[in-house]
Amino acid sequence: MKNRFLVPLVLLGLCFAEALSSQKTYTLPAAEVQDLKGQTVSTSTFSNEGKPVVISFWATWCKPCIAELSAIHEEYESWVEETGVKLIAISIDDQRNVAKVAPFINGRGWNYEVYCDPNGNFKRALSVNTVPHTFLLDGNGNIVWQHNAYNPGDEEHLFEMIQHVAAGKKIESK
Amino acid sequence: MTRTFNRVLVGILTLWSCFGLKSQTITDYGEIHGNIGVDAQYYLDDAAINTQPVPDIFRANSFLNLVYTRGNFRAGLRYEAYMPKPLLGFPVAFEGHGIPFRYAGYTLGRLDITAGNFYEQFGNGLILRSYEERALGFDNALDGIRLKYQPVDGLRLTGFIARQRFYWDFSPGNIKGFDAEITARELLPKLDWKKWNIIFGGSFVSRYQAGQEIPNPENPANLLEIPLNVGSFSGRLNLGYGGFQLNAEYAYKINDPNALNKFIYKPGSAAYVSAAYSTKGLGISLQAKRVENFDFRSDRNAQGNDLLLNFIPMLNKQHTYALPASIYPYAVQANSELGWQADVNFTTPKWWRKKYATTVNLNFSMVSALDTTPTGDRYGYTSSAFDLGKQYYLDANIEIQQPLSKKMKLSMMYMYLWQNQRLVQGQGTSEDNLIAAHIAVIDATWKLAKKHTLRFELQHLATPALQNPLNPLVNGSWAMGLIEYNFNPLFFASVMNQWSYGNPDAQKQLHYPTAMLGVTLKTTRIAIGYGRQREGIICIGGVCRQVPASNGLTFSLMSSF
Numbered sequence: 160m161k162n163r164f165l166v167p168l169v170l171l172g173l174c175f176a177e178a179l180s181s182q183k184t185y186t187l188p189a190a191e192v193q194d195l196k197g198q199t200v201s202t203s204t205f206s207n208e209g210k211p212v213v214i215s216f217w218a219t220w221c222k223p224c225i226a227e228l229s230a231i232h233e234e235y236e237s238w239v240e241e242t243g244v245k246l247i248a249i250s251i252d253d254q255r256n257v258a259k260v261a262p263f264i265n266g267r268g269w270n271y272e273v274y275c276d277p278n279g280n281f282k283r284a285l286s287v288n289t290v291p292h293t294f295l296l297d298g299n300g301n302i303v304w305q306h307n308a309y310n311p312g313d314e315e316h317l318f319e320m321i322q323h324v325a326a327g328k329k330i331e332s333k
Numbered sequence: 334m335t336r337t338f339n340r341v342l343v344g345i346l347t348l349w350s351c352f353g354l355k356s357q358t359i360t361d362y363g364e365i366h367g368n369i370g371v372d373a374q375y376y377l378d379d380a381a382i383n384t385q386p387v388p389d390i391f392r393a394n395s396f397l398n399l400v401y402t403r404g405n406f407r408a409g410l411r412y413e414a415y416m417p418k419p420l421l422g423f424p425v426a427f428e429g430h431g432i433p434f435r436y437a438g439y440t441l442g443r444l445d446i447t448a449g450n451f452y453e454q455f456g457n458g459l460i461l462r463s464y465e466e467r468a469l470g471f472d473n474a475l476d477g478i479r480l481k482y483q484p485v486d487g488l489r490l491t492g493f494i495a496r497q498r499f500y501w502d503f504s505p506g507n508i509k510g511f512d513a514e515i516t517a518r519e520l521l522p523k524l525d526w527k528k529w530n531i532i533f534g535g536s537f538v539s540r541y542q543a544g545q546e547i548p549n550p551e552n553p554a555n556l557l558e559i560p561l562n563v564g565s566f567s568g569r570l571n572l573g574y575g576g577f578q579l580n581a582e583y584a585y586k587i588n589d590p591n592a593l594n595k596f597i598y599k600p601g602s603a604a605y606v607s608a609a610y611s612t613k614g615l616g617i618s619l620q621a622k623r624v625e626n627f628d629f630r631s632d633r634n635a636q637g638n639d640l641l642l643n644f645i646p647m648l649n650k651q652h653t654y655a656l657p658a659s660i661y662p663y664a665v666q667a668n669s670e671l672g673w674q675a676d677v678n679f680t681t682p683k684w685w686r687k688k689y690a691t692t693v694n695l696n697f698s699m700v701s702a703l704d705t706t707p708t709g710d711r712y713g714y715t716s717s718a719f720d721l722g723k724q725y726y727l728d729a730n731i732e733i734q735q736p737l738s739k740k741m742k743l744s745m746m747y748m749y750l751w752q753n754q755r756l757v758q759g760q761g762t763s764e765d766n767l768i769a770a771h772i773a774v775i776d777a778t779w780k781l782a783k784k785h786t787l788r789f790e791l792q793h794l795a796t797p798a799l800q801n802p803l804n805p806l807v808n809g810s811w812a813m814g815l816i817e818y819n820f821n822p823l824f825f826a827s828v829m830n831q832w833s834y835g836n837p838d839a840q841k842q843l844h845y846p847t848a849m850l851g852v853t854l855k856t857t858r859i860a861i862g863y864g865r866q867r868e869g870i871i872c873i874g875g876v877c878r879q880v881p882a883s884n885g886l887t888f889s890l891m892s893s894f
Contacts, residue, residue: 185364188402189440196530197571197580198516199489220651226742226778229692229734253464254457255646258580258607259676262616265576266678267692278454278464286368286398286893292856307856307893310819311742311778311786 363403458644487520504631597713672700810835
């Protein structure tokens with residue numbers, strides 16, 4: 160019984176591994192999220208006119224996420240000026256906290272484009288395990304870099320990556 | 334002979350399709366992404382914290398998600414393994430391994446079809462929310478067929494027929510659901526909406542479950558007439574004007590005699606309202622809800638966290654510091670709740686502060702039972718609309734974030750908590766256990782040098798010891814300390830201790846030390862830990878799980894690709 164499936168399974172596995180390793184692009188999947196007014200928006204409409212985009216998954220209860228977005232907030236104006244980057248913050252807060260998201264970000268004066276993903280549609284589509292999880296998209300909407308977790312100073316590395324992408328350079332490892 | 338031939342044939346076909354795909358341009362064969370996770374623990378005996386002897390001392394919960402997309406087509410699956418047994422605290426029914434989640438879907442213009450497993454939420458979730466909370470072992474995925482259709486801009490229709498996942502099986506009830514949502518601005522784009530934004534929605538969810546024989550408590554010789562179909566309805570409105578936002582939903586459920594309402598015939602209802610205002614530097618929100626007999630599941634006999642169909646949002650702050658989050662957490666009482674919450678966020682304006690802005694969050698919440706009068710008949714009780722019954726919970730807290738310099742950041746929290754522990758958590762006691770606690774937290778981050786960071790946490794929970802605590806190990810005051818070192822972005826190490834120094838029983842004044850080491854490589858995080866875990870309740874997003882005390886070595890790996 161086991162033997163019968165072994166050969167095709169191993170072959171399929173090899174095939175799969177091959178497909179994965181030669182996969183050059185990672186396009187942003189389409190999923191439905193809500194804007195801060197409760198209106199449904201498809202993530203396929205996300206764009207920044209050919210400039211880089213940072214997508215940051217966070218939650219109002221996630222301390223490292225708040226630390227990351229606060230740190231970026233300090234530098235955001237100069238980042239935008241230099242590279243034209245746009246940060247899209249995706250709150251994974253569920254219905255318990257969705258109503259608090261707009262007061263939370265406005266209360267902190269953050270200038271980001273913010274959407275809510277209360278049932279995890281977009282989070283699952285992007286295979287996000289835990290927050291914070293940050294993605295960097297090039298001007299064509301391809302995910303070229305991603306990182307999980309945040310520690311003070313990580314935003315400097317993110318900005319280097321943004322400068323790289325804004326200059327049209329390739330990032331070596333995804 | 335034929336078998337060998339078959340094998341060769343399958344092999345050739347697989348390779349052919351593989352290389353066939355490869356020979357095409359890369360974008361042609363779509364993309365595969367996913368994530369993987371392993372949580373394992375090696376259990377040690379520890380008499381001081383009453384660990385139970387564990388027959389399988391090494392256990393692991395693992396999963397692998399694969400998502401395939403190609404143009405408008407998508408498909409995915411999740412493999413789960415709980416071997417040789419689930420980690421302690423997770424439902425034992427998870428034991429085993431397999432593929433409980435798989436789906437395929439296609440988007441055709443304005444129509445979207447999903448066959449197989451899916452997650453869905455209607456409105457605020459009052460009558461339907463299916464979701465996964467992996468850290469709790471909670472997954473009420475639906476399995477069936479779902480259609481989403483947008484006949485015109487601004488009108489969204491969703492309909493499905495499905496059963497619910499029940500560990501490695503399905504719910505006995507069949508679920509049908511329908512939702513319609515109108516976004517006025519999109520439907521009538523020519524009107525001048527100025528700053529207005531209006532969204533209406535309505536949903537219907539019904540459960541069909543075969544009948545069963547339940548003796549009538551009033552007359553045990555007769556059986557109860559159990560409704561086979563139970564329907565629930567809800568209507569919602571989302572109204573926005575500039576910085577104001579109002580969200581209200583009302584839901585109703587016809588008679589649904591079930592194990593948790595003790596098979597009464599009273600219909601259920603739930604109302605939720607939230608109002609928020611925000612402008613740069615200030616955000617205020619107010620929320621209120623009333624929930625009566627509104628536990629809705631895909632099996633009338635289900636209990637605990639099993640087969641939940643709806644989601645009643647909790648109206649209290651979601652705490653994440655260890656002592657406020659897990660010593661006396663609140664759990665939703667879906668059959669009787671009246672509560673409200675106020676939350677204010679502000680940042681000190683530039684003219685007020687010296688150099689760094691101070692961010693303040695004020696939060697207050699209170700939840701009570703409904704004021705009810707038993708009727709003695711099959712309808713159970715009558716209730717007053719707004720009179721409060723016994724209070725469950727109260728939480729008043731303030732959190733302040735203050736950078737002291739470029740290198741030093743400080744967070745402080747104070748919280749007053751009040752809880753009727755018997756009503757919120759307790760079973761088996763007849764006396765009310767009233768808890769009043771003062772909790773203080775200091776959290777400091779110190780950037781030593783580029784790439785090197787230290788973080789400290791000090792927490793204290795002060796409460797008088799109880800005569801008859803629900804859990805004798807969690808009685809009296811607690812202190813906690815944590816030190817964490819980070820080498821960005823690669824490595825972290827932390828040491829933590831929780832100490833129940835205020836326990837009236839000197840034998841139970843225990844230390845719960847844990848140490849953890851971890852590595853983060855882009856999207857892969859590997860951590861090993863060693864120490865003692867306190868018995869307690871872990872709550873995430875409104876669902877709680879009882880975790881037994883344990884001692885041992887933990888390993889976790891999370892990765893996405």
